[in-house]
Amino acid sequence: MAVRRLRREIIAALAAKTLALVFLYALFFSPSHQPPLTSQSVAAHLAGETPGDIR
Amino acid sequence: MIDPQAVELSRLQFGLTALYHFLFVPLTLGLSVLLAIMESVYVMTGRAIWRAMTRYWGLLFGINFAMGVATGITMEFQFGTNWAYYAHYVGDIFGAPLAIEGLMAFFLEATFVGLFFFGWDRMSRVGHLVVTCLLALGTNLSALWILIANGWMQHPVGAAFNPQSMRMELTSFYDVFFNPVAQDKFVHTVSAGYVTGAMFVLSVSAWFLLKGRNREFAKRSMTVAASFGLASALSVVVLGDESGYTASQNQKMKIAAIEAMWETQTPPASFTVFGFPDLREQKTHAAIRVPWVMGLIATRSLDQPVPGVENLVADNVVRVQSGILAYGALDKLRANPKDDTARALLDAHAADLGYGLLLKRYTDKVTDATPAQIQQAARDTVPGVLPLFWSFRFMVGLGFYFIALFAFSFWLSARRHLERYPAYLRLALWSLPLPWVAAELGWFVAEYGRQPWTIDGVLPTYLSVSSISAGNVATSLAGFVLFYSALAAVEVYLMVKYIRLGPEGSGVNG
Numbered sequence: 001m002a003v004r005r006l007r008r009e010i011i012a013a014l015a016a017k018t019l020a021l022v023f024l025y026a027l028f029f030s031p032s033h034q035p036p037l038t039s040q041s042v043a044a045h046l047a048g049e050t051p052g053d054i055r
Numbered sequence: 056m057i058d059p060q061a062v063e064l065s066r067l068q069f070g071l072t073a074l075y076h077f078l079f080v081p082l083t084l085g086l087s088v089l090l091a092i093m094e095s096v097y098v099m100t101g102r103a104i105w106r107a108m109t110r111y112w113g114l115l116f117g118i119n120f121a122m123g124v125a126t127g128i129t130m131e132f133q134f135g136t137n138w139a140y141y142a143h144y145v146g147d148i149f150g151a152p153l154a155i156e157g158l159m160a161f162f163l164e165a166t167f168v169g170l171f172f173f174g175w176d177r178m179s180r181v182g183h184l185v186v187t188c189l190l191a192l193g194t195n196l197s198a199l200w201i202l203i204a205n206g207w208m209q210h211p212v213g214a215a216f217n218p219q220s221m222r223m224e225l226t227s228f229y230d231v232f233f234n235p236v237a238q239d240k241f242v243h244t245v246s247a248g249y250v251t252g253a254m255f256v257l258s259v260s261a262w263f264l265l266k267g268r269n270r271e272f273a274k275r276s277m278t279v280a281a282s283f284g285l286a287s288a289l290s291v292v293v294l295g296d297e298s299g300y301t302a303s304q305n306q307k308m309k310i311a312a313i314e315a316m317w318e319t320q321t322p323p324a325s326f327t328v329f330g331f332p333d334l335r336e337q338k339t340h341a342a343i344r345v346p347w348v349m350g351l352i353a354t355r356s357l358d359q360p361v362p363g364v365e366n367l368v369a370d371n372v373v374r375v376q377s378g379i380l381a382y383g384a385l386d387k388l389r390a391n392p393k394d395d396t397a398r399a400l401l402d403a404h405a406a407d408l409g410y411g412l413l414l415k416r417y418t419d420k421v422t423d424a425t426p427a428q429i430q431q432a433a434r435d436t437v438p439g440v441l442p443l444f445w446s447f448r449f450m451v452g453l454g455f456y457f458i459a460l461f462a463f464s465f466w467l468s469a470r471r472h473l474e475r476y477p478a479y480l481r482l483a484l485w486s487l488p489l490p491w492v493a494a495e496l497g498w499f500v501a502e503y504g505r506q507p508w509t510i511d512g513v514l515p516t517y518l519s520v521s522s523i524s525a526g527n528v529a530t531s532l533a534g535f536v537l538f539y540s541a542l543a544a545v546e547v548y549l550m551v552k553y554i555r556l557g558p559e560g561s562g563v564n565g
Binding site: 002003006009010013014016017018020021024025027028029031033034035037039042043045046047048 | 114117118121122124125128129132133135136139140143144219220221222382385386389412415419420421518521522523527530531534535538541542545549553556560561562563
């Protein structure tokens, strides 16, 4: 039956998509790839180094 | 130091991901409402053909939904890596509507998609219709929250800069929700989605008629698509005009660039239907202009001016100078948080802090910027005129084409002549990709026209990008292109396969 076949095909496509997304995430976007930011580092990036500590 | 290549590649990656994601969204928006209309007719009349129509178009909706779901999540991946400064600076505001959208999408849409497909023989007719309506509501509400987030990037209201945390912080959720730019974008965008859904049904049905198969099914489908499409296409133009008005109130430079209006005209300004903008001479050659129209679109009056690019650049020089004062005050406040004079100065010029940040592209010592650097920063506020000018005109031209096509389809349907003209059926079939082209051009105009800002007037794109290498972005971009190309191939394969099978072959006639 076509609907049942489609269901199988969609499940297969969703599984492949989930795998690909996890793969992309792990390779390029997981926390180890994210630059750690603090208010100080953002301040330094946007407004430059200033001797004062804003906290 | 910021790598300009990393900035451009990050923009390209985000833009491509967004454009790819939006291939699925408009069809989901449009088909969900069409399904609710078809099923309503089935519940009211009890005629099996309307049930078959709902199930068949629902099946194609399901393929699109399954392929499209989570394609937008990769944009959220990018916020953390490529746009970390952006995420820190405005995440408190921008994150809230995105989180709500996530909850809506996962809990409302996903639940009702499941009930829609598996509930046909398990629920009463009315019960299933309620599910279909809630599915349509869920998809549209998802779009609402995304457009609230995007509307805030275009017109940041309900937020204030906190120098202690170096972030924008929410001051009024009401203002963010009822942001006029967001509301206008929402109705304009969902109407464009309805046009896409209507065109999909119209085109596929036209193909059935050209092949001489499923004739009753196809004619009924075309009737629904023609009437719904006509109403939607008219709405897109009317709401697009309203969107243009709100943009002209809040993003004057974007409007001036779209119009290639170099100098302020004597009111009421004319609208350039066609022409060849010349960036060097700052003229539009062979321009065909309609008097008054731009004045009416942008100001809703005949006596108010629509500012030109050069006039706005001159205004922005003043704003950059004001931004320098804000920047200097911020520096002092960071060194001494109890400096009341600096705080007062920052408060007075806070609205222009973003304009001061534009100078970071040219100097690390913003407060010592030269007049030439100030001039250059002000000139950076002009987005690319040529791409905007042409994209906008193609989009608008397509909008009027949709009205004509759906009106003609409606007329043929009312006279029961849908099958009479094969040339019309071929035209309807080959018009299939056009709503997607128009929608993508619309997004391009909205987002490219916002440059050089990620948050209009607040945060320059250049400063929003993380300190990452261009090589890393290029590699992940290649990964995305592979991933999305594969998905697109599967989507097209499944769609073509089940369109060819038709309602009987797909087993949805029962």
